[in-house]
Amino acid sequence: MTTDFSRMWIDGAFVPGEGTPRAVLNPTDGSTIAEVPEAGSGQVQQAIAAARRAQPAWAALAPVERAAIMQRIAGLIRDNADALAKLVVREQGKPITEARGEVGGAAEFFSYYAEFARRIQGEILPSDLPDEQIWIQRVPVGVVVGIIPWNYPAALVSRKVAPAMITGNTIVLKPHEETPLSALFMARLMAEAGVPDGVVNIVTGDxxxxGAALTSNPDVNLITMTGSVPTGKKIMRTAADNLVPVSLELGGKAPFIVMEDADLDIAVAAAVTSRFMNCGQVCICAERILVHEAVHDEFARRFVAAAKKLRVGDPMEDATDIGPKISVAELEKVERLTAAAVTAGAEVLLQGGRPDSAPVEGGNWLTPTVLSVEDSDMEIMQYEVFGPVVPLMKVRDFDHAVKIANASAYGLSAYLFTNDFRRIMRAIHEIDFGEVYLNRIGPEALQGFHTGYRNSGPGGDDGVHGLESYLRKKTVYANHSGRAQVGLMPYGAH
Structure with a gap:
């Protein structure tokens, strides 16, 4: 399938942008992949207006009819999986093996949420009056704005669009300006699947x-965004002017706790995968590793040895473990955090950084760095690195580990490796994070709830609880007595 990336998708048509086209760069070699349109503020308004017009008819369809279109989208994603996976690699830089998994997930979101066609339930409550029932219905919010980051440019399209569609909403989605190609590719698949005009709109730009035009528009009923903390805070402030609800999934600083009774083979393998997948550019990555003092040195030795074996190379090759960073700016940010940590006293256990010989010339390459730290207040222990650099810290016991883990502005994902059931139960209660993984790592499950605390944002995605963001409640007092009735006021007042 060929895609014209010079046009975005508004109201069922592929249209050019009003602004100067933006170059999309391949992080593997720095080359320009495509010139992508920049939407003007007028086009943003057109997309929202199209979504507003389309929403009543879309919501009026039987849910199984909406689900049938969604299943066609899922099938088309699977039919075009190889092309889409290669496109993900070209624009984002993750290894092809990971990109194939992402595309599989992109299809699964549509299949999974299509199954809710018969599962969105209301409630019937008894009334205080005879011959009357109280119904609480779940109804669509209306027009959704979805904003996604660059680290999962295909899967996150589905993560926002699929729940919006099944609940009878329409959506305007903005992919990140550095990785818009997967979304535009998927727009073609949605059009082929028969998505009615205006139900899904994809606008590109910075x-x-x-983004500002979308989030400040008073005709929007929900903003759902995955991205950075500063952007999330800005969106909340903007949305407040129109009292628009927001669901934000922001950054993470996941603690990876290893106790002295853990199986070190399993813990080391899990830590390596969690830290270095997608070049460390995942919000649930192990961002700080806390190891019990009794096994710290042995864990560190094995972890460094395993990290040394990882292959940094051309992400189109199946043997590659780590691809390039998304951009030069992101690469330099990681370098600054690493240098600051070393200046502040971190010991280098594995010296990474820019390789002497680039796997592919022109790419944004970083090899793994492992640091040993003693101070949990160091910047690298508090701020999200989002790259192939990780600090290791020795902890005295479980209480010490939990204290350090919770002393964070973030609260998305946390990991614990132990075989002590009492510690496991304590972790469930005491680790103050939205997701806790026990003796395993992510990714999160479709039927779970991907949610965080504190600066990781309010709201969340996935499962029945993620679906709740896309629904609002309507209370109906259904009187069938045939006579006028007046309800009692609360607390016995008349």
Whole structure:
């Protein structure tokens, strides 16, 4: 399938942008993949207006009819999986093996949420009056704005669009300006699947212009965004002017706790995968590893040895473990955090950084770095690195580990490796994070609830609880007595 990336998708048509096209760069070699349109503020308004017009008819369809279209989308994603996976690699840089998994997930979101066609339930409550029932219905919010980051440019399209569609909403989605190609590719698949005009709209452009126009529009009923903490806070402030609800999944600083009774083979393998997948560019990555003092040195030795074996190379090759960073700016940010940690006293256990010989010339390459730290207040222990650099810290016991883990502005994902059932139960109660993984790592499950605390954002995605964001409640007092009735006021007042 060929895709014209010079046009975005508004109201069922592929249209050019009003602004100067933006180059999308391949992080593997720095080459330009495509010139992508920049939407103007007028086009943002057109997309929202199209979604507003389309929403009543879309919501009026039987849910199974909406689900049938969604299953066609899932099938088309699977039919075009190889092309889409290669496109993910070209624009984002993750290894092809990971990109194939992402595309599989992109299809699964549509299949999974299509199954809710017969599962969105209301409630019937008894009334205080005779011959009357109280119904609480779950109804669509209306028009949704979805904003996604660059680290999962295909899967996150589905993560926002699929729940919006099954609940009878329409959506305007903005992919990140550095990785818009997967979304535009998927727009073609949605059009082929028969998505009615205006139900899904994909507009491209930067956050300052397009994102701001979307989130400040009073005709929007929900904003769902995955991205950075500063952007999330800005969106909340903007949305407050129109009292628009928001669901935000922001950054993470996941603690990875290893106790002295853990199976070190399993813990080391899990830590390596969690830290270095997608070049460390995942919000649930192990961002700080806390190891019991009794096994710290042995864990560190094995972890460094395993990290040394990882292959940094061309992400189109199946043998590659780590691809390039998404951009030069992101690469330099990781370098600054690493240098600051070393200056502050971190010991280098594995010296990474830019390789002497680049796997592919022009790419944004970083090899793994492992640091040993003693101070949990260091910047690298508090701020999200989002790259192939990880600090290890020795902890005295479980209480010490939990204290350090919770002393964070973030609260998304946390990991614990132990075989002590009492510690496991304590962790469930005491680790103050939205997701806790016990003796395993992510990714999160479709039927779970991907949610965080504190700066990781309010709201969340996935499962029945993620679906709740896309629904609002309507209370109906259904009187069938045939006579006028007046309800009692609360607390016995008349």
């Amino acid at each position: 956050g300052a212009t397009v």
